[in-house]
Amino acid sequence: MKKKQWWGGEIRLKALGRHVLLELHECDCDILRDPVRIEQIMKESAEAAGATIVQSVFHQFSPFGVSGVVVIAESHLAIHTWPEYGYAAVDLFTCGEDVDPWVAHQCVAKELKARKKTSLEMKRGLFDLPVLKHKV
Amino acid sequence: MKKKQWWGGEIRLKALGRHVLLELHECDCDILRDPVRIEQIMKESAEAAGATIVQSVFHQFSPFGVSGVVVIAESHLAIHTWPEYGYAAVDLFTCGEDVDPWVAHQCVAKELKARKKTSLEMKRGLFDLPVLKHKV
Numbered sequence: 001m002k003k004k005q006w007w008g009g010e011i012r013l014k015a016l017g018r019h020v021l022l023e024l025h026e027c028d029c030d031i032l033r034d035p036v037r038i039e040q041i042m043k044e045s046a047e048a049a050g051a052t053i054v055q056s057v058f059h060q061f062s063p064f065g066v067s068g069v070v071v072i073a074e075s076h077l078a079i080h081t082w083p084e085y086g087y088a089a090v091d092l093f094t095c096g097e098d099v100d101p102w103v104a105h106q107c108v109a110k111e112l113k114a115r116k117k118t119s120l121e122m123k124r125g126l127f128d129l130p131v132l133k134h135k136v
Numbered sequence: 137m138k139k140k141q142w143w144g145g146e147i148r149l150k151a152l153g154r155h156v157l158l159e160l161h162e163c164d165c166d167i168l169r170d171p172v173r174i175e176q177i178m179k180e181s182a183e184a185a186g187a188t189i190v191q192s193v194f195h196q197f198s199p200f201g202v203s204g205v206v207v208i209a210e211s212h213l214a215i216h217t218w219p220e221y222g223y224a225a226v227d228l229f230t231c232g233e234d235v236d237p238w239v240a241h242q243c244v245a246k247e248l249k250a251r252k253k254t255s256l257e258m259k260r261g262l263f264d265l266p267v268l269k270h271k272v
Contacts, residue, residue: 057190057192057207071193075203080153089153089155089261091227093216
């Protein structure tokens, strides 16, 4: 990302991470309350995006609802489901050039059969390149 | 959250979750590359915020950098560190009235000795209350 400045120089911005926040509405409620299926969907989505899975943790709540995280070598994917409202909150945080969070976004939305969705991408760790120096 | 409409009625909005995205700069680099200390800080921050810890996963990358997630009964806390840049990306996602992500925010920023920080809160699962009906 380059931005021309008034003095004729430029700021070259680099983001360490890309974070897609995904709101899924009117999903399949039976899927939303199935922790095994949700974990499978999240792992498949991570692999489709080109990520390397490190570890995953999924938990089913009483009476229903699933929380889970797939830690990937390139950050993490997280999901929280509210089957009673047909809703899931999904976070797709990736770093590096080889993983595309928007591929995971498509997979998760499709597999949960979401009829409505909204999403936005946040840049995480945005640095002006001349300032980005190794300190270690 | 109430908003008066032109017809005299009102929309009553309810968010299922609160998600604080925290950017920490100029942190203590030695802490950022210590997976044991990072896990301890994230768990202590979860407890300070009033959360119930379900499980945690932390991973150290080569040559340095830590990724970790604390799954809580009220959603999750996540961190990714770049010690080489003195930077950490932190996510504090909570639901319910009894957990305050901003308390966790203060703890994490203090313990990582961040000299600069930016943060914002996103509402997740924002519903108009009359539409919010149990489907299960």
